[in-house]
Amino acid sequence: VRIHRVRSCSSIRVIKSKYVCVFDKSALKFSHQQRLFRTSAVSCGQIVQFKLSDIGEGITEVTVKEWYIKEGDSVSQFDSICEVQSDKASVTITSRYDGVIRKLHYSIDDIAFVGKPLVDIEIDASKGVASEEDVVETPPMSHEEHTHQEIKGHKTLATPAVRRLAMENNIKLSEVVGTGKDNRILKEDILNYLAKQTGAILPPSPKAEIVPPLPKSETVPAAPKDKARKIPVPASRPIVFSGKDKTEPVTGFQKAMVKTMSAALKIPHFGYCDEIDLTQLVQLREELKPLAEIRGVKLSFMPFFMKAASLGLLQYPILNASLDENCQNVTYKASHNIGVAMDTEQGLIVPNVKNVQVCSVFDIAAELNRLQSLGSAGQLGTSDLTGGTFTLSNIGTIGGTYAKPVILPPEVAIGALGKIQV
Amino acid sequence: MVLQPSVTNCLRLSCVLRTPKAGFRSTARGALIIQSVSNDVYQNLAVEDWIHDHMDLEKRQVLFLWRNSPAVVIGRHQNPWQECNLRLLRQKNIKLARRRSGGGTVYHDLGNINLTFFTTRKKYERMENLKLVVKALKALRPQLDIHVTDRYDILLDRHYKISGTAAKLGGKSAYHHCTLLCNADKFVLSSVLKSPYKGLKSNATPSVPASVKNLFDEDPSLTSEMLLDAIAKEYATQHQIDHHITLINPADETLLPGINNKTKELQTWEWVYGKTPKFSVSTCLNMAYKDSVLDVKVNMDVKHGRIEVCNIDLPEQWLPPALYSKLVKSLTGSKFCPNETTTLATTLLRVCPQDDELHSRWNLLCENMIMLM
Numbered sequence: 001v002r003i004h005r006v007r008s009c010s011s012i013r014v015i016k017s018k019y020v021c022v023f024d025k026s027a028l029k030f031s032h033q034q035r036l037f038r039t040s041a042v043s044c045g046q047i048v049q050f051k052l053s054d055i056g057e058g059i060t061e062v063t064v065k066e067w068y069i070k071e072g073d074s075v076s077q078f079d080s081i082c083e084v085q086s087d088k089a090s091v092t093i094t095s096r097y098d099g100v101i102r103k104l105h106y107s108i109d110d111i112a113f114v115g116k117p118l119v120d121i122e123i124d125a126s127k128g129v130a131s132e133e134d135v136v137e138t139p140p141m142s143h144e145e146h147t148h149q150e151i152k153g154h155k156t157l158a159t160p161a162v163r164r165l166a167m168e169n170n171i172k173l174s175e176v177v178g179t180g181k182d183n184r185i186l187k188e189d190i191l192n193y194l195a196k197q198t199g200a201i202l203p204p205s206p207k208a209e210i211v212p213p214l215p216k217s218e219t220v221p222a223a224p225k226d227k228a229r230k231i232p233v234p235a236s237r238p239i240v241f242s243g244k245d246k247t248e249p250v251t252g253f254q255k256a257m258v259k260t261m262s263a264a265l266k267i268p269h270f271g272y273c274d275e276i277d278l279t280q281l282v283q284l285r286e287e288l289k290p291l292a293e294i295r296g297v298k299l300s301f302m303p304f305f306m307k308a309a310s311l312g313l314l315q316y317p318i319l320n321a322s323l324d325e326n327c328q329n330v331t332y333k334a335s336h337n338i339g340v341a342m343d344t345e346q347g348l349i350v351p352n353v354k355n356v357q358v359c360s361v362f363d364i365a366a367e368l369n370r371l372q373s374l375g376s377a378g379q380l381g382t383s384d385l386t387g388g389t390f391t392l393s394n395i396g397t398i399g400g401t402y403a404k405p406v407i408l409p410p411e412v413a414i415g416a417l418g419k420i421q422v
Numbered sequence: 423m424v425l426q427p428s429v430t431n432c433l434r435l436s437c438v439l440r441t442p443k444a445g446f447r448s449t450a451r452g453a454l455i456i457q458s459v460s461n462d463v464y465q466n467l468a469v470e471d472w473i474h475d476h477m478d479l480e481k482r483q484v485l486f487l488w489r490n491s492p493a494v495v496i497g498r499h500q501n502p503w504q505e506c507n508l509r510l511l512r513q514k515n516i517k518l519a520r521r522r523s524g525g526g527t528v529y530h531d532l533g534n535i536n537l538t539f540f541t542t543r544k545k546y547e548r549m550e551n552l553k554l555v556v557k558a559l560k561a562l563r564p565q566l567d568i569h570v571t572d573r574y575d576i577l578l579d580r581h582y583k584i585s586g587t588a589a590k591l592g593g594k595s596a597y598h599h600c601t602l603l604c605n606a607d608k609f610v611l612s613s614v615l616k617s618p619y620k621g622l623k624s625n626a627t628p629s630v631p632a633s634v635k636n637l638f639d640e641d642p643s644l645t646s647e648m649l650l651d652a653i654a655k656e657y658a659t660q661h662q663i664d665h666h667i668t669l670i671n672p673a674d675e676t677l678l679p680g681i682n683n684k685t686k687e688l689q690t691w692e693w694v695y696g697k698t699p700k701f702s703v704s705t706c707l708n709m710a711y712k713d714s715v716l717d718v719k720v721n722m723d724v725k726h727g728r729i730e731v732c733n734i735d736l737p738e739q740w741l742p743p744a745l746y747s748k749l750v751k752s753l754t755g756s757k758f759c760p761n762e763t764t765t766l767a768t769t770l771l772r773v774c775p776q777d778d779e780l781h782s783r784w785n786l787l788c789e790n791m792i793m794l795m
Contacts, residue, residue, distance in 0.1 A: 055591065056546045065499045065699070078593070083498070085627065088525035088574065090498040092592035108699070109625045179679075181475055181593060251728070252756025256769040263773045322776055331776070349765060378761040379512060382785045382792075385768035409772050 047102055049117035050081075055091055060114050062086040064106045069119075073101050076159045078181060081119060084112060098159060099123035157184040165190050165240070187242060253346055264406045271404065278420055292365060302340060303364040305392055305417060310336040310356040313390060319413040320389050339388035339408070340368065342375045343398070350408060351380050352388035396420060452482035453661035455654050456668045463493040463519045463530060465672035468684035470590075470597060471522065473540055476680075479595050484540035485657045486599075487650050487667070490530040492607075493517040494614055497525040497588060501626035501698050503619045503758075508795075510614055520694050523599060525588030526629030529614055533605035533636065535646050537653060539598045546596040548574050548587060555585070555602070558656035562648065563641055575632070576602070582635035604646045605638040619794065624701030691757065695727035707790040711783070716740075718787075720794065724758045734787070741783060745774060749787075760792040 055062060062084040069081055075095045084091050103120035106112050158166070158173055162185055166173050171190060178185035250258065281304060292299040313320040313336050322331045339352035351371040353364055374380045390411055395403035396419035405416040458466050466488040473484055494506045494516060502508060502518060505527040511518055530536070539551045552570045559566055567579050576585035587600040611634065637644050658665040675682055687693055700723070707718040719735035732753045736746060752770055756762050767788040771781060 056543060056596070057548070066697075080592075085499055085524045088497075088523070088587055089589035089591060090522060090524035091590075094593055182478075249755060252752070252762045253765040253769060255756070256752055256766045260769050260772050325775060346761070346765060377512070377515075380761075380764060382764055382768055382789055385764065386771055386781065386785060410776050 045122055047120050047122050048097060048099070050096060050119050050121050052084075052093065052112055052114050052116060052118045054114055055084075055086060055089070059086050061111050062091065062114070064108060064110050064112050065090070066108065067104060069101050071101050071104060075099060075101060075121065078159075078184065093118065095121070097121050097123045157182055158186075162187055162190060187240070191240065257347060260409065261406065263409050267407050267409065267412075269407060273402065282420070288361075292362060295362075297362065297366045298369055299362075299365050300368070301420065302392070302394060303361045303368060305394075305415075306338045306340070306353065306356055306364050306368075307359070307361050309338060309390065309392060309415060314357065321412055322389070322410045323412065333389040335387075335389060337387050337389045339391035339411075340371070341391060341393035342372070344375055344378070346378075349375060349380065349385065350388060350391055351375060351384040352391075354387065391415070392417065453484065453657070453663050454482050454668065455485045455487070455657060455663075455666065456670050457487040457650070458489075458672055459669050460672045461489055461491040461532065462672070462685075463490040463495065463517055464685050464688045465681075466490060466536070467495075467519060467521055467688050468681050469670070469672045469678065470538055470599070471684045471688075472678050472681050473538075474590065474592065474595050474597055477540070477595075479540055479542045479545075483545070483661065484538075485654065486538040486540065487654065488536045488538070489532050489534065489646065490536070491517075492529075492531045492610070493519055494527060494529055495519045495521050496527045497627055497629075498522055498590075498697070499524060499627045499699060500527060500629070501622065501624050501701055502695065503698075503701075503795075504617055504622050504624065504626060505629055506614050507616055507618055509618065514610075514614075516610075516614060518694055519688060520697060521588070523588035523590035523597070524627065526586065526627065527615060528586055528601050529606065529611040530601070531606050531610070533603070533607065533638070533646065535602045535604060535650055537600055537602065541596055541598075542594055543591055543596045546589070546591065546598065548589060548598045551598050552576060552585075552587065552600065554656055554660060555600070555653055558652040559637075559649070561656065562652040563644065566637075566640065573630075574600075576600075578635050578637065578640060581633065583632040584635060584637060602649060603634060603636045604644060604649055605636050608634065608636065619703075621703050621705030622701055623704065624699055626699045626701065691727070691759070695757070695759070698724070698727050700725045703794060705794065707787075707793075709786055709790050711786060718790070720791070722758075722794075727758055729753050729756055729758050734791075736787070741787070742780075745780070745784070748774075749784075753791075758795055760795045763788065763792050763795060 052062070063086070064082060065085050066083040067081075068083070069075055069079070075081065076098050077095055079095050081093045081095050084093060099121040101119055102122045105117050105119060112118060157178065157180070163173065165187060166176070166185075173185055176185050176189050179189055180186040278301075281301070285299060285301060285304070289299050317332050318330070320333050320336055322333060323329070324331070335354060336356040337352045337354050338356045339350040342349045342351065351374075353359070353367045353371070356364060359367070371380065371384060374384065388408070388411065391405075391408055391414045393403065393405045393414060394417045395401075396417055399419060401418045401421070403416040403418065405414045407414045458469060460466060469486065469488070473486065477484065492514070494502075494511060496502050496505050496518070498521065500520070502520075506518070508518070510516075528534075537551075537555065541547070549570065552574060556568055556570060556576065559568055568576055568584070569580075570576055574587035575583050578584045584603045585600050587598065589596065589598045615629075615631075637649070654667050655665050670677060672678070672681060672685070690696075703720065703722040703724065705720055707716075707720055709716045709718055716737060718737075719733075721731070721733040722729055723731040732750050734746070734750065741749075748770060749767070752766055753763070756766055767784070771784060774780065774784070
């Protein structure tokens with residue numbers, strides 16, 4: 001017991017103590033001027049300096065390349081703290097403690113020294129701490145039966161949070177198969193074990209891997225299904241779901257699409273649908289497909305539709321026009337640059353075939369092949385993606401029958417094609 | 423070399439570990455030699471991750487042999503724009519991968535073999551591994567003049583680099599991997615490893631260029647198979663195990679649970695490009711417009727592969743200020759990627775005034791910006 005006497009005078013020294021101070025009521029009897037401090041047996045908020053451990057090969061310094069955590073973050077044992085590099089070797093430094101990061105001793109690209117502090121971690125001293133030598137966790141201080149899990153010389157690895165979860169559900173850690181690093185038992189493993197016992201269907205956790213027992217050392221305990229014992233789990237216990245919402249900014253191409261689509265929906269739309277008998281077209285394509293293939297071109301239905309559209313546009317040029325900003329002037333476009341909606345990894349892209357009015361079906365097919373292969377490789381150029389005057393969207397390729405297409409400005413019309421069916 | 427993944431050869435790794443083979447001792451001297459049946463760089467890198475994360479190397483060390491179809495592999499902390507010709511890679515359909523180990527950039531094709539030595543962190547010893555390789559090569563062809571440098575390179579004829587090294591340490595395990603040039607395409611190698619991008623400033627790990635040679639150039643009777651075999655044999659001798667190579671299929675989720683997720687992660691844009699340390703681009707575009715050439719200064723900061731700051735010094739009124747501001751605002755936060763920029767710019771054009779002159783200027787500027795990516 002340490003007693004600090006403080007004189008109550010004009011300059012009161014504030015004692016900076018890492019220990020929570022318990023005010024001793026009995027001291028009040030003595031004097032208002034004196035305050036007695038006593039350190040409590042269970043100290044919390046202890047700050048530990050986590051030092052950079054030996055890298056091997058006699059290396060004494062490394063460069064810090066990336067932090068995986070920042071000050072104020074909570075960490076669990078085995079969580080990655082940072083990535084350091086030394087002479088072609090990249091090293092992942094993992095935490096030995098559970099706690100909260102209080103200080104990072106280095107910035108990115110600084111040189112860090114082996115044996116010197118890397119981060120300060122505020123740990124809860126009632127939890128266990130890994131020894132210097134191994135990263136095997138020693139059981140926590142609490143003396144409950146379930147938390148001491150040692151199976152004949154094989155230590156089970158699990159963080160205190162996981163042990164608590166197991167304890168709350170009356171599960172013996174020795175019966176759970178660990179799927180984490182070094183066979184560590186993760187929260188997901190406990191949940192999976194529970195699910196097997198209760199037959200409940202758990203929502204998939206983002207990190208969960210439903211895996212068979214991993215190949216490890218010969219002393220791995222037998223799989224849980226071998227044990228006949230059933231551990232009763234109260235049905236009213238809520239199942240812990242560890243999923244978290246994720247917010248990301250809308251950027252780049254997606255952001256541009258927001259602008260375009262908003263402008264598109266300002267255009268008053270008139271829709272018209274019909275069903276067409278394509279029996280003859282199907283036959284024609286069957287005949288022409290092998291001829292096109294010989295010339296190295298894959299012939300789909302699209303080139304036919306595009307040519308038909310172009311012939312239609314010759315009859316109704318107003319559909320191949322563009323309105324200026326205030327709808328004061330209409331510009332009738334001479335070229336029929338017909339766009340084809342393509343679904344790529346990024347989103348909806350609309351490259352166009354130029355001057356369809358002077359192309360044959362075969363020419364269109366060849367050009368379409370070129371655009372499709374560039375599209376899937378993410379290599380379409382600006383000229384491929386600009387200058388369109390009319391668009392066709394084929395929802396049939398993904399199996400849709402009907403669609404409500406949106407006109408892409410500065411165009412004034414769009415056609416949507418559904419699936420060909422019998 | 424065409425590998426037929428025969429069922430008899432693809433053993434469950436757990437079976438391999440549990441059933442002792444003749445002459446195998448279950449103490450620290452244990453080791454295992456495995457070879458991938460795949461030539462996909464992402465799948466093979468995923469196998470390395472899997473072994474690093476899941477195998478107990480205390481009982482058994484592992485030697486992993488693999489080859490890839492054409493790919494450029496950059497180190498964990500490198501900048502792909504600084505290291506290689508990304509335009510050429512895209513054109514030639516050569517893959518780009520970022521590995522988890524440190525070090526510099528290498529070109530892989532089927533004429534290059536990769537060796538990964540897995541050990542516990544305590545047993546991590548790069549020099550020993552490289553000496554093993556040299557010993558194996560010399561046993562095969564005693565006349566070869568090869569030696570290991572203190573930079574962990576292997577040189578042929580004192581001058582030509584035939585092998586580069588990198589390593590990864592974490593938790594309780596470590597691995598050291600290296601390349602070995604047998605019969606790689608040197609022409610493609612030198613053209614893809616030359617970056618055309620100017621004005622880049624960054625603290626990313628730079629590669630140290632070196633003159634390279636193929637072992638095949640020295641001795642045309644050598645093949646990749648012979649070299650793999652010789653190295654496996656030497657490893658087996660040193661670890662006192664059978665000279666037996668177990669074939670594994672990196673797509674086999676039963677054998678390697680969780681491997682497909684690892685493979686996917688290695689292919690994401692966020693990993694390959696997004697992990698590039700912060701860098702800046704400071705350069706000048708020379709845009710040929712009508713009868714003149716415009717010099718346009720461009721300054722950009724790129725963090726996590728995305729444009730954080732973008733300044734384009736255009737002549738006054740060359741683009742209406744509102745449009746210029748719209749372009750810069752759209753580029754900010756978007757990926758430093760030619761495809762992203764092309765689709766972004768062409769999509770924005772739909773909501774700009776429909777003026778041919780304006781459109782051609784906009785397209786010209788965007789095309790020039792794309793050349794920087």
